[in-house]
Amino acid sequence: MENKQVKPLIKKGLWKPEEDLILKTYVEAHGEGNWTTVSEKSGLMRGGKSCRLRWKNYLRPNIKRGGMTQEEEDLIIRMHKLLGNRWSLIAGRLPGRTDNEVKNYWNTHLNKRCRTGKRRTADPSNHQNGNDDKYKNKSQRDSQTTCSTSQKSNPEESDGKKEQKEENTVTDTWMQDAQSMNYYIESPMVPPCSDAFLFNEKPFIAHCDSLVLFESFGYNGEEMYSQVDLQSFML
DNA sequence: AAACAGTGCAACCGCGTGTCT
DNA sequence: CAGACACGCGGTTGCACTGTT
Known part of the structure; x- marks a missing residue:
């Protein structure tokens, strides 16, 4: 040699x-x-x-830096509900945002928030600059660390492709969360169409995620997409 | 003021997929 | 058809920064 x-x-x-x-x-x-x-x-x-x-x-041009707006954050949450960890697809819906940025934002801000059931309120003083964690005291961060650390160290979760299980857990949490808050529910462009879809073999709360869902399919107000459509999209 | 611990983010790595020869 | 190569994606890591003790 x-x-x-x-x-x-x-x-x-x-x-x-x-x-x-x-x-x-x-x-x-x-x-x-x-x-x-x-x-x-x-x-x-x-x-x-x-x-x-x-x-x-x-x-590259048109990169948007800085903290996520509330609209972006909401969209990420809903898209993640729909698509899972498909960061590039999610980022594609956020002009100027990259998959890496969305992924990091999810892992550091949104994931633990979903897990703990906490969410940014509509009060802008609660999250003005995207650095809200910096203003948390230690006890608050400690409770979050439990989540993020366990996520990292749990050997079952380091498997990579077992996101399905985690997804279901998060989905359950988020659904309960969403149902308890009006914040995500209202979407003026889509009628409340309840359980028209299945997601991960569970009823999909369409009135929560309909905005993302119909945006993804180019919903024009006339067509209703079937579960098959959704599943083929997910593949 | 120093040491320590926690957090956030930029960057790397491995793998899957598409394209070309 | 198979192998090589390039690209893109998601998971993970390393480290600078910040807050706490």
């Missing part, structure tokens, strides 16, 4: 502003794609994946 090919040293870690500038300039000049050649031709000692991720999540 003396002819072992020497791989170029791939740089890792946080991106520097100079690197961002190089990548941005290169992509704007040559367009997206061929990420593996970007590092060679641009002079960046980064892997193609890293370049692609950096561009997609931070450098």
Whole structure:
């Protein structure tokens, strides 16, 4: 094996502003794609994946930074109810947001909130800048940590593809939560059509998620989609 | 003021899928 | 058809930052 090919040293870690500038300039000049050649031709000692991720999540135009608005947060919750951990699909409904950002936001803010049954109220003073956790005292955070830590350390949950079970648990919690609050219920564009759908073999509270659901299918007010439609969409 | 603990987020990794040859 | 390659996605990790003791 003396002819072992020497791989170029791939740089890792946080991106520097100079690197961002190089990548941005290169992509704007040559367009997206061929990420593996970007590092060679641009002079960046980064892997193609890293370049692609950096561009997609931070450098491309129209990226929206900063805390989620209440509308975005509500949409994420409803989309997650419908789609599960399909972050790219969810992010696709949020202009300027990336799948990574949505995923992080869910894991750090929304997931534990759903689990604990807590939710952001309509009172804007409760969550103005997306950094609400910073203002929680220790006892509040400790109760949340139990959830997030157990999620991380539970070997059953580290399996990756057992999201179905977790999904059902969250669904139950969220459904109870949603039913107890008017906050998510009202959607002026869709009539309350109750259990027209099944989701994870459970009745789907359509009047809670109808906005997301019909948006996803391009609902025009005339058609009613069947369970089969929904399942084929989920596949 | 220092040490410690918790949190949030950027980035990496592995895997699945699509495309090309 | 099969293998190689590129891309995209979701899960996970590492670390800087912030709050608490």
